[in-house]
Amino acid sequence: MTEQASGESLYRKEPKIYPRQVTGRFARLRVVAVWVLLGLFYLLPWIRIAGKQSVLFDLPARKFYILGMTFWPQDFVYLALLLITAGLSLFFFTALAGRLWCGFACPQTVWTEVFIWIERWVEGERQKRMKLDAAPWNAEKILRKSTKQFLWIVFAAWTGFTFVGFFTPIRELGANVLSLSMGPWETFWTIFYAFATYGNAGYLREQVCKYMCPYARFQSAMFDKDTLIISYDSERGEPRGGRRKSLDPQEAGLGDCINCTLCVQVCPTGIDIRDGLQYECIACAACIDVCDQVMDKMEYPRGLVRYTTEHSLKHKTGHVIRPRIIVYGLLLLVIISGTLWGMTHRVPLRADLIRDRNALYRELPGDVVENVYTLKITNMDNAPHRYDMLVLNNDSVDIDLSRPLELGPEEVAGISVRLRLPKSAGQGVQHLDIQLQASDDPSIRKVIKAKAMMPIEFGK
Numbered sequence: 481m482t483e484q485a486s487g488e489s490l491y492r493k494e495p496k497i498y499p500r501q502v503t504g505r506f507a508r509l510r511v512v513a514v515w516v517l518l519g520l521f522y523l524l525p526w527i528r529i530a531g532k533q534s535v536l537f538d539l540p541a542r543k544f545y546i547l548g549m550t551f552w553p554q555d556f557v558y559l560a561l562l563l564i565t566a567g568l569s570l571f572f573f574t575a576l577a578g579r580l581w582c583g584f585a586c587p588q589t590v591w592t593e594v595f596i597w598i599e600r601w602v603e604g605e606r607q608k609r610m611k612l613d614a615a616p617w618n619a620e621k622i623l624r625k626s627t628k629q630f631l632w633i634v635f636a637a638w639t640g641f642t643f644v645g646f647f648t649p650i651r652e653l654g655a656n657v658l659s660l661s662m663g664p665w666e667t668f669w670t671i672f673y674a675f676a677t678y679g680n681a682g683y684l685r686e687q688v689c690k691y692m693c694p695y696a697r698f699q700s701a702m703f704d705k706d707t708l709i710i711s712y713d714s715e716r717g718e719p720r721g722g723r724r725k726s727l728d729p730q731e732a733g734l735g736d737c738i739n740c741t742l743c744v745q746v747c748p749t750g751i752d753i754r755d756g757l758q759y760e761c762i763a764c765a766a767c768i769d770v771c772d773q774v775m776d777k778m779e780y781p782r783g784l785v786r787y788t789t790e791h792s793l794k795h796k797t798g799h800v801i802r803p804r805i806i807v808y809g810l811l812l813l814v815i816i817s818g819t820l821w822g823m824t825h826r827v828p829l830r831a832d833l834i835r836d837r838n839a840l841y842r843e844l845p846g847d848v849v850e851n852v853y854t855l856k857i858t859n860m861d862n863a864p865h866r867y868d869m870l871v872l873n874n875d876s877v878d879i880d881l882s883r884p885l886e887l888g889p890e891e892v893a894g895i896s897v898r899l900r901l902p903k904s905a906g907q908g909v910q911h912l913d914i915q916l917q918a919s920d921d922p923s924i925r926k927v928i929k930a931k932a933m934m935p936i937e938f939g940k
């Protein structure tokens with residue numbers, strides 16, 4: 481703890497926030513977002529597509545399985561493109577609609593929401609929770625607190641287990657958990673992620689957004705005066721003050737804000753939206769929902785707290801289409817189309833022809849010259865394939881393979897290849913274009929360049 485010379489502490493303990501439950505259109509939207517996003521997180525690893533876990537980042541094998549596609553180390557450019565797309569989307573949607581991500585899709589928001597649901601279910605609504613925390617320890621408090629802790633821990637452990645299930649086949653992991661035979665790293669990461677979920681969503685909550693999240697710091701750089709923000713209309717709301725419903729605010733010289741403080745009570749970060757735009761605001765829109773309900777009760781128009789823009793608040797004309805929106809939008813369009821094109825046109829075959837270093841060439845009876853290679857071939861597909869090999873630019877080449885070109889799913893093979901050319905085919909280096917094509921799928925095709933060495937006969 482830091483102390484000033486006066487002895488006054490510079491450390492201020494964060495007061496605990498007891499967000500009040502809110503209903504309304506944005507609350508419903510967040511419930512949908514929680515179910516969809518967490519549903520995907522918890523279910524995806526259990527779903528199998530084409531015989532593989534639907535999403536599996538198999539780091540030891542250096543292969544990623546995503547929705548039936550297998551990504552090999554040489555495909556990591558797609559992963560980089562996906563990350564760039566995610567970053568640019570964040571820029572685009574932030575410039576357009578402010579902190580949509582924070583309020584509805586950020587893992588911190590989504591998991592905190594579930595932890596608060598559990599807390600509310602076990603300990604009751606805001607007032608009850610405050611009373612319970614202030615009460616001395618008794619049987620009821622012990623029972624409620626321990627039930628909450630138990631449910632939090634189970635949920636966090638399930639989250640940690642699922643997280644590791646994206647990196648280790650989840651069915652095997654489940655069997656290992658049941659037989660208590662998890663490996664040390666799997667155990668470590670399950671506990672680590674479970675602990676991080678428990679700590680961040682159970683205790684740190686809004687402090688992660690306020691003090692730890694870098695996005696909260698730099699998102700304001702993406703804002704302009706036409707970005708959608710959640711704002712209190714002070715022109716309409718002030719001067720604030722309590723009143724009877726029957727009182728005409730204009731006659732009483734009051735604005736529309738009845739100073740009920742409900743917008744502060746529902747705020748998960750504990751701020752007062754009436755103090756203006758603050759970086760702590762995660763744009764969850766809870767204050768909009770609750771204020772709209774107050775306005776309905778008072779029979780005032782809705783929207784005292786609403787999604788708006790700075791320009792709109794100052795009665796200036798706003799522009800949805802702005803240079804930064806166009807730039808972000810175009811970049812996104814180009815990168816998404818390029819990534820989709822690349823992924824859909826990806827040929828799941830990799831082949832290299834490596835010359836035998838021991839002999840330049842070998843002369844065989846019958847005026848035939850033989851060059852020996854090793855074909856390094858990888859079937860990057862989830863299905864087995866048989867490949868046909870053909871020299872495209874020289875009809876006289878005879879191909880001899882040490883084994884048929886048949887590969888199982890994701891098989892890597894090294895096959896000895898002998899190319900035999902009649903001496904009459906030429907002298908010195910012969911450039912060959914060799915095509916490999918799956919016999920069951922002509923779109924799986926690769927052309928590799930090879931050099932065949934031929935004797936040079938001087939004086940001829």
Ligand code: SF4
Pocket residue numbers: 712717720736737738739740741742743744754770771774784785
């Ligand atoms: S909920 Fe609306 S009326 Fe109540 S204090 Fe907040 S802004 Fe004012």
Ligand code: SF4
Pocket residue numbers: 710743746747748749750751752753760761762763764765766767768
């Ligand atoms: S001020 Fe409103 S939108 Fe911002 S975090 Fe609080 S409740 Fe959510």
